[in-house]
C-alpha cells in the first residue's frame with residue numbers, strides 16, 4: 001500500500017534550494033564587490049629644504065587609508081628654486097621669499113585643489129642659515145621672516161619655517177633612508193646615513209645602547225614600529241663641500257701671496273679670487289693675512305698626493321677625550337653595518353665614476369682625474385657646470401679622506417658604503433623623515449594587523465559557505481531520494 005505522500009517535503013526541499021542559490025549569488029556578488037580595488041584617495045605634504053647652496057621643494061603623496069604603513073609615502077614632485085640658498089639673501093632679505101614663488105606655483109598645480117587646505121607645508125633651513133645666525137641673528141631673522149610671509153600666503157596648511165639642528169638633519173636623513181628601504185618594521189639591520197651638503201656634513205648610524213652613553217649630544221633615540229633605535233649622529237658644520245674648500249683655501253693663503261698654486265685644481269686652471277670671498281665666512285677663524293692685497297690668482301697644479309696633504313691639514317686628529325673619535329675631538333663609536341651616502345657624496349662620486357669600485361682603484365682614478373690638464377677636462381665634459389668641473393679634484397680627494405681618515409672606513413669596509421641619489425623614486429635626504437615625524441606618520445608601536453588580509457578573509461568566507469551549501473544539497477538529495485522511493489513501497 002502506498003504510504004501517503006507528505007506534500008510539504010517537496011516544497012521544503014525546493015524552498016531551501018532556492019534560498020541556497022540566492023545566498024550563493026549574494027555571497028559571490030559581495031566577494032566580487034568587496035575585492036574590487038577602490039579608487040584611491042591621496043594625501044599630500046610639502047617640505048622646503050632651504051640649504052646653503054640652494055632651496056628645493058619636495059611634494060610627497062600617500063594613500064589616505066594607509067597613512068601608517070611603512071614605505072607608502074612617495075615623492076610626487078621636486079622643484080629646484082632658481083638662484084642661491086636663502087642665506088645668500090642676507091643683504092636683501094625680501095628677495096629670499098620672492099625666490100620661492102615659482103616653485104610654490106608649481107606646488108599649487110601639483111596638489112589637487114581640494115587637498116590644498118589640508119596639505120601641511122614645512123620649511124627647514126640647514127647649515128647656510130646656521131652660519132648666518134652665528135654671524136648676524138637679526139639678518140637671519142629677517143630672511144626667515146621674508147620666506148615666512150610668502151609661505152603664509154599659499155593655500156596650503158603652513159606649519160612653520162625654522163632652522164633645523166645638525167642632529168635633526170642627521171637623524172631625519174637616517175629615518176628617510178630606512179623608511180624608503182622598508183627596514184624600520186624589521187627592527188634590525190638598518191642602514192647608516194652619510195650626507196654631504198654645501199656647508200655641513202652628517203654621519204648617523206644605529207649602534208648599541210652602551211655605545212651611545214659616552215656623548216649625549218651625539219645620541220638620538222627613536223621608538224618606531226615597536227622597535228627601539230639608539231642612533232649615533234654628528235653634524236660637522238663647515239665640513240660641507242663649499243665651506244671646506246674655503247678652509248683649504250684659507251689654509252693655503254696664510255702668507256698673503258698674490259698667487260696660490262693649488263694641487264687640488266687641474267693644471268692650467270686659473271681664476272682670480274678676492275680674499276674677502278674666502279675669509280668672510282664664519283667657518284674661517286683666522287684673519288685675512290695682513291700683507292695680502294684685494295685678491296689672489298688661484299692656479300691649479302693638479303697633484304692628488306699633494307692635494308691629500310692640503311686636505312689633511314683641515315682635519316685635527318689630536319685631543320680626543322673619548323674612547324674613539326672621528327676628528328676634531330668628536331666622539332664616534334665603531335662603525336656598524338651598511339651606509340647610504342647621498343647629496344654631494346653622490347654628485348661627486350658619480351661624476352668621477354667612483355661609486356662601485358674598490359678604495360684602492362678609486363684612489364688611482366682620483367689621481368688620474370687630478371693630473372688631467374684643465375683644457376682636456378673642459379673638452380671632455382663641455383656640458384658640465386665649470387664650477388663643479390674645476391672642484392671635482394678637490395671634492396673627490398676630500399670625500400675619500402673624510403670617509404677613510406675622518407670616519408675610519410677601511411679597504412675592507414669600503415664596500416659597505418652605497419652611493420645613492422634616490423631610493424624607490426624618492427630623494428635621499430632629511431626632508432621626508434622630517435615630514436614623517438611631524439605628521440606622526442611612523443607610529444611608535446607596530447599597528448595590529450588582522451590575521452588574514454581582506455581579500456583572503458572574503459575568499460575564505462565564500463568557500464566555507466559553498467562547502468556548507470554543498471553538504472546541505474547532498475543531505476537534501478538523500479532526503480528527496482528517500483521520499484520518492486517510499487512511494488513505491490506497498
Ligand SMILES: O=P(O)(O)OP(=O)(O)OP(=O)(O)OC[C@H]1O[C@@H](n2cnc3c(O)ncnc32)[C@H](O)[C@@H]1O
Nearest residue numbers: 051052053054126127128197198199200343344347
Ligand atoms: O645641507 P647644506 O650644507 O645646507 O647644503 P645644501 O643643502 O645646499 O647641499 P646640497 O645637498 O643641495 O648640495 C651639496 C653640494 O653639492 C653641490 N652640487 C650640486 N650638484 C652637483 C653636481 O652635479 N656636481 C657637483 N656638485 C654638486 C652643491 O653646490 C652643494 O655644494
